[in-house]
Amino acid sequence: MAPFKLDNQHPGLAKIRGPLRLTWAGMWAESLVRALWPMLTVALLVLAALMLGLQDVVALDVVYGAAVVAFVAACAALVYPFRNFDVPTRAEALARLDASLPGRPIQALMDDQAIGAGDAASMAVWQAHQKRMVDRAATARAVPADLRVSRRDPYALRYVALLFFAVALVFGSVLRVGSVAGMVPGAGGLASGPVWEGWAEPPRYTGKPTLYLADLEDGQVSLPKGTLITVRLYGEVGALEVDETVSGLGRPADAEPALVLDFKVNQSGEIIIAGPGGRSWDVAMLPDAAPRVEIAGDPQVAALGEMSLPFAASDDYGVEAGEARISLDLASVDRRYGLAIEPEARPDVIVPLTMPIAGGRRSFEENLIEDFSKHPWANLPVKISLSVLDASEQQFTAAPSDMILPGRRFFDPLAAAVIEQRRDLLWSKANAPRLVQLLKAVSYRPQDVFRTETSALRLRRQIDRLDIRAKYGLTDDLQAEIADDLWDLAIELEEGVLADALERMRRAQERLAEAMKNGASNEEIAELMDELRRATEEYMQQLRRQQAQDGEQQQRQQGETMQMTQDDLQRMMDRIQELMEQGRMAEAEQALRELQEMMENMRVTEGQPGQGGDSPGEQAMEGLADALREQQELSDEAFRDLQEQFNPNGGQEQPGQEGDQQQGQEQGAEQQPGQGGNSIAERQRALRNELNRQEGRLPGEGEAAREALDRAGRAMDEAEQSLRDNELADAIDDQARAMDALREGMRALGDAIAQEQQQQAGQGSAEGNQRADQRDPLGRDQSSNGGESTQGDLALDDDAYGRARELLDEIRRRSGETERPEVERDYLNRLLDRF
Structure with missing residues (x-):
């Protein structure tokens, strides 16, 4: 391009020479891009296809057809520039630069004065105008080039070609382009350049990349065991040969030459490609070691029987899965009493090992957490063996370890006796007559051993069922059903069904004392100590509620005798736990007795002189508590009916067995699932009416x-309608919403009652009232609003939060059982999502 020169019409134009040249160069770039983009697109597409080796994986006819299409496209791309290329001129560049400035100063500088050239005043004005234009032109900057061709390429073919070429750069090779030379018709001999290709693809679980053999120099190479070697030969058949000793399979002498060879690396050896441009490698196989697993410590057992067994596992590429197999160590069992006879055959217990959710699996430590309390082998000697599996299906099984299968320990003597007979029943059905006799002896005088008549009746019912059925032989289903009932009875005897906070605290103290006498583990004692703390806290809440109901006079009478702070109580419990941890059980028992006596002396008596009846708000609170309990019972019954719908034969006996009339009536009562919907609906309607009455109070x-x-x-109305329509799943959801609303209403009512009592207690000095509002009978500060805690009102069951956890755990367990119907598991998953 010839040097660009400006006319010397005005000295000020010399200042724009640089911006003008850059603008002109940008216009040339615009013209070239707009004219040559089809040629670049075709070139990138063809080159990318060749680099990826597409010509080697499709039929030869397809290659020829693609070559014709590429040739036509290339011709069109060559014609396109001649028809669309515009040569930018100096005048166009000057005009574009001038258009970028306000007032077009360059054009003004190139103009001549048309009139008034002889007038001094006109000349002065013209010169001032020219000076302003010079200053404005001096600010000129090069105009950027517009390289967009979107209007000429509406389908963005240029970007497709660029992306395709980028993929070829990453996953392809320039060396593959040469393979197209051997496809030319009439080409004789081998084409110049590489005439073979090869890949080494390690197993995916190793995480190692695929290697392109043409990029590897001759010499030694290390490959994992199981690496897949693929070699492709091009040109005349037999011109190249592949010999290998890494597969260990050998090659028959009469095998015909092949153009594609696949084999795996099973041992160290050689790979030789003989012929023009051939290579050879000494392959060192990297062995895949078997995984390892071992028990990393003694099992930790919670008070409720949950076992946590630490283990450590490792593998060179990562552990895929593992399991623990538990078998009964019959030789180590103390064969006395109910265990003297031969046990029934039971399969080994197999549970999956916990795998890390995050992080690698090459080396890790985890805990096997399971609860075997209800298993027949609980608290019996067993052998446990851990095994793990890696991605190459290699399995390692550790040597069996001896241990006592952890289970829940029962400290109540009667509960422990029931659990022992349950174990004997599961040990063998032949123990049924002996079990009946022992349970009859234990319950001979129920008033002396049972705390409640309900527990005695439950045990009597199980004895009668077992006595009747044992005469005709127990089935597996009945054996499991009676064992479950005995377990529930033992839990009731152990924990009790105590609605009164003081009785609950006494029960927790008794269990802790029994645990210390029986030599319980530190974990069990810690769990029972936590239970005592919770029960004591509930008792404190009862004291606060009683104080709120008492008048101001009674508060003053009790103020001097009940001033023990929460810190004092906490220090006493910490002292008891410290003595137990130090093994000083005698001192700990003495301190526990002192705590019990102190708490007994703090009881708030009812019906003292001057104490009136409950207020309407308190009566409404009691009524709502009863309504919430009944709504919970209705929801439980609906859930049991829903289970029976999905498993109507779950509790039936085997056909062909005959019994007396009592047996037939009992079995008939057990086989009526899902038919109580209307009766539950009527009770739901009655509960709705009772709620209306309570609302009016x-x-x-x-x-x-x-x-x-x-x-x-x-x-409740929606739940009733769902029950009448036999839509039990929807009914349970509606009942859950009703219980949530009832709890919210009770919290709001409790706040209203507390606020009213606070206002009534406002007689007297402000300082005295403030102290009375901020201190409870034990001298502790209450909440900021002076009201009672709503947690007591929510604790309508013996252990509402513990029961809720148990329900959630049971729902999670059942939702994971694949043998259950899909609709039932969907419903259980919806319950988990909701709560």
């Missing part, structure tokens, strides 16, 4: 509670 300030009860009523 709310005090005037209970507006928030009234709104919550309205929502509970609507949910």
Whole structure:
């Protein structure tokens, strides 16, 4: 291009020479890009296809057809520039630069004065105008080139070609382009350049990349065991040969030459490609070591029987899965009493090992957490063996270890006796007559051994069932059913069904004392100590509620005798736990007795002189608590009916067995699942009416509670309709919403009652009232609003939170059982998502 020169019409134009040249160069770039983009697109597409080796994986006819299409496209791309290339001129560049400046100063500098050339005033104005244009032109900057061709390429073919070429650069090779030379018709001999290709693809689980053999120089190479070697030969058949000793299979002498060879690396050896351009490698096989696993410590057992067994596993590429196999060590069992006879055959217990969710699996430590308390082998000697598997199906099984299968320990003597007979029943059905006799002896005088009549009746029912059925032989289903009932009875005897907080605290103290006498483990004692803390806290809440019901006079009478802070109580419990951990059980028992006596002396008596009846708000609170309990019972019954719908034959006996009339009636009662829907609906309707009555007893300030009860009523109406339509799953959801609304209403009502009592206690000095509001009978600070804690009202069952955890665990367990119907597991998953 000739040097660009400006006319010397005005000295000011010399200042724009640089921006003008850059603008002109940008216009040339625009013209070239707009004219040559089809040629670049075709070139990138063809080169990318050749680099990826597509010509080697498709039929030869397809290659020829693609070559014709590429040739036509290349011709069109060559014609396109001649028809669309525009040569930019100096004038166009000057005009574009001038258009980028305000007022077009360059054009003004190139103009001449048309009139008034002889007038001094006109000349002065013209010169001033020219000076301003010079200053404005001096600010000129090069105009950027517009390289967009989107209007000429609406389908973005240029970007497709660029992406295709980038993929070829990453996954392809320039050396593959030469293979197309051997496809030319009439080409004789081998084509120049490489005439073979090869890949070494390690197993995916190793995480190692695929190697392109043409990129490897002759010499030694290390490959993992199981690496797949693929070699492709091009040109005349037999011109190249492949010899290898890494597969260990050998090659028959009469085998015909092949153009594609696949084999795996099973041992160290050589790979030789003989012929023009051939290579050879000494392959060192990297062995795949078997995984390893071992028990890393003694099992840790919680008070409720959950076992946590630490283990360590490792593998060179990562452990895929593992399992623990538990078998009964019959030789180590103390064969006395119910264990003297031969046990029934039971399969080994197999549980999967916990694998890490995050991080690698090459070396890790985890814990096997399971609860075997209900298993027949609980608290019996067993052998446990851990095994792991890696991705190459290699398995390692550790040597069996001896241990006592952890299970829940029962400290109540009667509960422990029931559990022992349950174990004997599961040991062998032949123990049934002996079990009946022992249970009859234990329950001969129920008033002396049972705390409640309900527990005695439950045991008597199991004895009668077992006595009747044992005469005709027990089935497996009946054996499991009676064992489950005995387990539930033992839990009831161990933990009790205590609604009163003081009795619950006494029970926790008794269990802790029994545990110390029986030499319980530190973990069990710690768990029972936590239970005692919770029971004591509930008792404190009962004291606070009683104080709120008492008048101010009684508060003053009790103020001097019940001033023990929460810190004092905490220090006493910490002292007891410290003595137990140090092994000083005698001192710990003495301190526990002192704590029990102290708590007994703190009981708040009822019906003292001057104490009136319950207020309407308190009566409404009691009524709502009863409604919540009944709603929970209705929901439990609906859930049991739903289970029976999915498994109607779960509790039936084997046909052909005959019994007396009592047996037939009992079995008939057990085989009526899902038919109590209408009766539950009627009870739901009655509960709805009772809620309306309770709502009318709310005090005037209970507006928030009234709104919550309205929502509970609507949910009860929907639950009733679902029950009548036999839509049990929807009914349970509606009942859950009703219980949530009832709890919210009780919390709101409790706040309203506390606020009313706080206002009534406002007689007297402000300082005295403030102290009375901020201190409970034990001298502790209450909440900021001076009201009672709503947690006591929510604890409507013996252990609401513990029971909720048990329900959630049971729902999770059942949702993971694949043998259950799909609709039942869907419903259980919806329950988990909701709660």
